[in-house]
Amino acid sequence: MDLSRKLHWRVVFSRIMDGVVALVTLAALVPLVSVIYMVVSRGAGNLRLSMLWQLPPAAGETGGGFGNALVGTLVLVGIGTLVSLPTGVLTAIFLTEYSLGSKSARIIRFCAKILSGLPSILAGVFIFGVLVATTRQFSVIAGGLALGILMLPIIILSTEEALLRVPRFLREASLALGANRTQTVLHITLPAASSTIITGVMLAVARAAGETAPIIFTALFTSYWISSLHEPTASMAVLIYNFSSVPYDNMVNMAWSASFILIIIVLVTNIVSHIVTNRRSK
């Protein structure tokens, strides 16, 4: 029996494909790595810790920070999550547990998919028309709702996916023990899907934290601390947008530092969610 290596064309083809896959993967990493490199190198270098609690500087001034924008982003995303998390998770539960395959479920799922592709500026314009133009007031609430609209489809679709992945036999086991549908969802399906759901929510949070367009139309910007939910607020994304296009070095550097902090926030939320879900699944 001859087992020695021979150079078949399929072996060569396989090697070539291995190389192509590796190259394309590297190419895909280029933008990601270069963006992070830019932000870290230019943002971390100029970062002063006091930036985290100082107010933005006036034009031409030195020093200052983006404390109000940091708080503003946290509050805006907080409101967005508060609005979209219960709505999104309950909608997903309705889709998978109560109306799987029904016509209403198909319509809702279709709407969620359309909504997930919605240009984010439209969410801002919508809230502007509904809330800002009618009350004649840019506000934190309006900004939070705009972010909530953007987060909603992500949460619905990822939660639906997570719930569908819970095996049918777990639900049957619960029902066969005399559980009703609500008990089965609360005690079996949701806990089993929780880690995937949290991942989806974190994805939505990360997206919302970086949104600029909907915030400009709703929460606008201010150089002062947030004092009321019915007033405009600063936010990291809008601060970056504003400061990156001015001719003052101090402000431009601050935009880079704010970008760096924004990336850190997203990173930390992701790490925290991983820790939480890992602990849960143990």
Place this chain on the structure above:
Amino acid sequence: MDESTPATQTQHVVAISSASSSSQAADKNARLNSPTLIDIDNVDFYYGASKALHGINFQIKEKLVTSFIGPSGCGKSTLLRCLNRMNDLIDGTRIGAGSIKISDVDIYHPSVDVIELRKRVGMVFQKSNPFPKSIYENVVYGLRLQGVRDKSVLDETVERSLRGAALWDEVRDRLHSSALGLSGGQQQRLCIARAIAVEPEIILMDEPCSALDPIATVKVEELIHQLKQDYTIVIVTHNMQQAGRCSDITAFFYMGRLIEIGPTGKIFTNPSQKQTEDYISGRFG
């Protein structure tokens, strides 16, 4: 037919049961006359437009093991899942005609609470399906649903159920570790413990051993022998040796019809229908 089977595990169990069978013969005859618990009366069952069961008509007696055998798609699992209305979960299914009564209550009557029914008719599935929780929480799940919070009641139930499922000695030291760390056979016995924790009257088993290795299968079968002291058991099986080993009554289904039902010994040695004989002798199916 058992003698011709090469599997040593089969012969082992047959040896056990034949050794004790003479002393139990009289007892067994008396038990075969036990009262009717489930009355299946001319049941037609549909999945959408297709008729899966045709005029099924027989009774299941109390505290006996009744096995349903037959080739795949013959309706035996469908009938089993009618008994605790698990088929309700599938869209478009319905009982077209006839009725199923348990203790003289029509379980498909609109006034019947399905939740109460399922508490009284427990089920063990083909694939062991413990919840991704601790062993302890798996067993007490049914009780927690009913709102039982008393720790001593829960503890007591866990021990009683696990002992009942012959699992206590293997898991007593790790009740609070995940049920998913158990072996396949242990998981299936945990599912049985979970089912008996809510003290049902009837336990339905849908091919409970089909995913188990021979040794785990022997354990579950021994368990079935013990359980029939207290429970009425209905078991669907593809394994005819299993039906022969652990059931008192055997029902043979084919193409959605009940072909024959009788004492297991008679079905396997002297069936009255040609189709039954062909099936159990391995000529088809």
